[in-house]
Amino acid sequence: MHFGNRLRQERLRLHLSQEALAEALAISARSVRRWEQGQALPQASVRLQLSRFFGLRPEALFEDEETQGPSKPLWNVPYPRNPFFTGREEILTTLHTFLSANELVASAQVYALQGLGGVGKTQIALEYAYRYAQEYRAVFWIGAETTESIIFGLLRIAESLQVPGRDDKDQQQVITAVHHWFTIHDRWLLICDNVEDLGMLNRFLPPVRQGAILFTTRLRTLGTHAEGINLLPMEQEEGTLFLLRRAKVVQAQATGEQVRQLSTQKSLQYAAAAELVKATGGLPLALDQAGAYLEETQCGLPAYLDLFRTRCAILLQQRGEGALDHPASVSTTFTLAITATAQRHPVVWDLLRVCALLQPDAIPDELFRQGAKHLGAMLEAACGDPLDWNQVVAIACSYSLLSRQPEARALSIHRLVQVVLLDAMTEAERKEWAARVVEALDAVFPEERPMTEYAAWKKQCDRLVSHVLLCLHRAGDAEDSLALASLAYKTAQYLRERGQYGEAKPYYQRALHIREQILGPDHHETAHVLNNLAVLYWRMGMYAEAEPLLQRALLIRGKTLGIDHPDVATTLNYLALLYWKMGKYAKAEPLLQRALHIWEQTLSSDHPYIAHPLNNLAILYAEQGKFAEAETFFRRALHIFEQTLPHDHPDLAQGLHNLAELSQEQGKYEEAESLYQRVLNFRVQALGSDHPDVAETLNSLATLYAEQGKFAEAKAFYQQALSIREQQLGQQHPETAQTLHDMALFSQKQGNLDEALSLAERTLTLRSQALGYDHPKTKTTHALYTQLVQEQGGAEQDPPSPETSKMNS
Structure with missing residues (x-):
């Protein structure tokens, strides 16, 4: 039989298309077509590949052609x-x-x-x-x-x-x-x-x-x-295909396309395989080991995945029957390499233990350089000398247990090496090293957002935060470490800055609880957490929860630091902002005046802290229609910000945003738009396109465009602002209600009264619940709602009350 006919016969026997056969053999479909049409013969290396693929002897597949081929090696x-x-x-x-x-x-x-x-x-x-x-x-x-x-x-x-x-x-x-x-x-x-x-x-x-x-x-x-x-571990798709083949969920000759079809036919099997590839870091030996276990036990991929999540270390020790080409398990393979490496330098053990407790990728060098004194005497000594440090890292990398990225100034370790290292440690050793790593991270993780060098602060936090979050999670509910409290507090500050308010909240609460337990409820460091937890509540729209925390922080700081301390001014400033948000303008102004007085007495006249109460007084005056006074304070605050802060600092952006709003109120539309665009560009670049501060500027720009009759631009910006606020702040947040109120006005301006009334009713419900029925903004929405009802010519009707709103919700 001619080779081309025999090839086609064998291909059809396996129900393969020419394209599927080509993919399985990593050759072109054009070659397969030419062979079957008798236009060409495969090279010697491909002949052997074809024979093995179909499970035939070469002479059986190639017949006369094989006898004329090259001799066997x-x-x-x-x-x-x-x-x-x-x-x-x-x-x-x-x-x-x-x-x-x-x-x-x-x-x-x-x-x-x-x-x-x-x-x-x-x-x-x-x-x-x-x-x-x-x-x-x-x-x-x-x-x-x-x-x-x-x-x-x-x-x-x-x-x-x-x-x-x-x-x-x-x-x-x-x-x-x-x-x-x-x-x-x-x-x-x-x-x-x-x-x-x-x-x-x-x-x-x-x-x-x-x-x-x-x-x-x-x-x-x-x-x-x-x-x-x-060599690197397998990529996701490649690893999934290998695992499914090895576990005999699909045939050994199955193509990538056939496996992709499995994702719909057997979605649970496919999803479990894909998740296992991620969990094993794509290590072929671990995937082969998993496949062998699945073949022997027939437990199924989803069940194995559940076992792997809870009994990973034990599974890594089980190689399976018939593994003659690589009989050692993952655990044995790594243990031998770890032991051989550590024998060359004892401090390598300590380095690997530290890396085992962190995220596997991008472990920053500065954790060792700056936090070494918390990592034991041997590591401290090695990290203190660049030559010793390079030697230790080189030895740890010599068996590929670690890899070094000099450009990123970081190390990486495979996640399964971490599992084997952690399994080799006793419970006491794990606890000891976890505490050391927390102390080292606390030493390296930056303090609160600085007034200057903001970009450097954010960059350093970005490098460390994934490792910090893992260590905080592993620490569970431990309460015996001030370093843990400090790390939780600084993490909360960073997450709040990123607009991740919900994620920040438990870390503030944890830091507060630990400091109260160790330092006492009236310690000034406890007040520090109280103050910033209250700020978080304010940003989350939880005004009732924020007020008592600020009052308590103010009392503690006054007693422990003195009534004229700058930290007292900080709490006064935030308490005033809270009252402004609550619509209590009369209570806010004297607090801001007092904060300004304290900072002017204790700081230089151009210190950026002084700009905060100036800026906030300006907001308060603008809210009450005192535009002349507001502009004076805005420009003074902005001048201080521009003189003392880098161009990419969020406080400078906020000052510019506030001045833009005032320009808009005064009808200076070109000036306002220019300022808004400048702020928007900065906020998107520095904070991300879905940050709540970005939504603030989008919302203001939308209102500006609506006032100018640029309805298409206004609608697009309102929708973006609403989407961000609903996603990041929630549908019940006062800022979400602000966007809905502005959209109601916008719809009214366009003559869409039904839509305007619906938005106004929704806004009134939200503001009644979040701010109370007597809040100025609730009353503003109530007036709009009443006006819209009248414009529609409908009968007078009562707007939704807070009680009705609660029942409906």
């Missing part, structure tokens, strides 16, 4: 081909480019697959040997872990080559004979698997070689011995 590879091998096509292509028997160049034919244990180095080397065997005269394999394994491998090669004197008891003579064969022959491939000592291996390699040598090694430093190809 000498073969000395001790492992069978992995039927579940998946992906890695880019690596295999790169190897083929470098090691092709037709492209070999002297002194450029030694390459190494390097990376973490279990990342798939051996399997890639094995697949390369099988896939491209026909391109070489001979393919040899030696285990290179020890001197004994290398010698044993060379003796096996001597047996395969039938070299004279191979039975000689003098092993060196046999090795010399093998060297001689390598020297006088070309187009051979030698794979040295799991190299542990490059210098030792080099003593056994032929000095002159006309073939290709491929290493696999965990070593990161290769020097002049070889060109390295660093």
